[in-house]
Amino acid sequence: MFDNFLIVPHSLKNDLDADGNATGFQFAVRIADYRGCFLSLHNGYYIDCDGVNYPRELQRFEINGKAPRSFEELKSCCWEHWNYDDAGIVHVKKDGGLKPGKHTIGLQQSILAQYGYMPWDEAWVKNPPLPGSGGGAGKTETISIFEMTLEEGGAA
């Protein structure tokens, strides 16, 4: 759960390339479970920003002091841990980034943590649940809504 606290306050910024052009936005997140997880289990986010959906393919995750990785890359990080105490950074690709000012973000975390074998295990290997679809939502039962402000010049 930790529903209303998944996104770290005041963490919304734009991502800039070497020339200073905004290529997307980022925010810091915490884990919704009461325990950390193997990174391989982290299956992405349902992200809605101002009514626009940003699917997993546009997301990258930055954790453990390493460069941002796609969720496809994270699948093979079977022994690397996302520690319970740590915030990770979600990077979302969006040409031009977000405009300064208020933004509404809907978020649901997908982590394929389980308590053992379940009937849908084989199905999840072949077709991992889509974040936001309900399955694999881990400890986020609902899509939580966050009102965030991107400060003027709020680049990373």
Next chain:
Amino acid sequence: MAIKRGVSLYSYQQSQFFGKLDWKAQIREVRESLGTDGIEIINQQLIRDYPFPSKEFIYDWRSYMARYDMTAVTMDVYLDVHQFRDHVMTHREAAEHLKNDIRLVAEMGFKNIRTLVLVPIDVIEMALPTAEKYDVRLGKEIHAPWPIKPGGHREKATKGMAAGINFNAVEEILELRERTQSPYIGLVPDFGIFQFAPSKVSVDYIRRHAANQDAVDFVLENAANYGHDELIDVVDEKFPGHGIPINSIDRLALHEPCCKPEDLKEIIPYIISIHGKFYNMTEIEGQPGHYEDKCIDYATPIRYLIEGGFDGYINSEFEGQRDQQDMGIEGLVDEVEQVRRHHEMLKRLSGET
């Protein structure tokens, strides 16, 4: 022979999340405020860089536990069968995972492991020689809605967490223990098995998120009339778009404990430690300073534990915070106070002076 008090640091997960209490502060709270020594931990909550913590972490842990004269009772470990993502973990892989946990547990000075109720019995058997070698007992959790004794009118569920249910989990453990004659096999009952009604904090949480309050009322009033899967179907049919997750329907539908307190009697010799699950400790009317959880029977099971000569720890496991994290910072519950109240109750019911 006595009931000893401890705390699962699960109880302080929220304080840890917000950086209010790190594990050292949690240990001090147990020693200095609760006046006891028992510590249970969640491996992936406390151990930084699990499953490969630094040597520094291990030394720091053992040293700090020694400084406050604490006892490392039980570590709770998990079974994430999707860890490798390209296949479902095999039972042999799961056994290797458990063996790794056993070695880590021993290194940290714990005497016991709590395995999840869904860990297959052959996985436990494969890990048993390692447990014996490292002198770590394996206790399988008995967690609601799993019964101590199979039978009755229970039916196999196919939806939600209940789909994983194995009604014979306890029997399997007792059979393995009998066959191997190994004292390293046992059980970790969770007091949630004596929960007889949904907690107010859970109902309130679900109400705040339910699109249709009538659906919530319907489950609360009619759960006893339907089977598990049947209830979910009826709710879907009567209240299309109700948006209540299956897990929440299960929690609302709880109307009787899944275990009888007297069922404890036969398993007392096999109990490794106990989870003192609770959601909401409130003051007992007319008894200032005395507390209870209104939806979980503690008095009767504790009486049976005393009569049966149980010698071990009940470790507080406060779970009510997770239902109160959707109302802003000011709506968060005080975990420290809740655990203190729980220990007032444990002391009183177990006759500790």
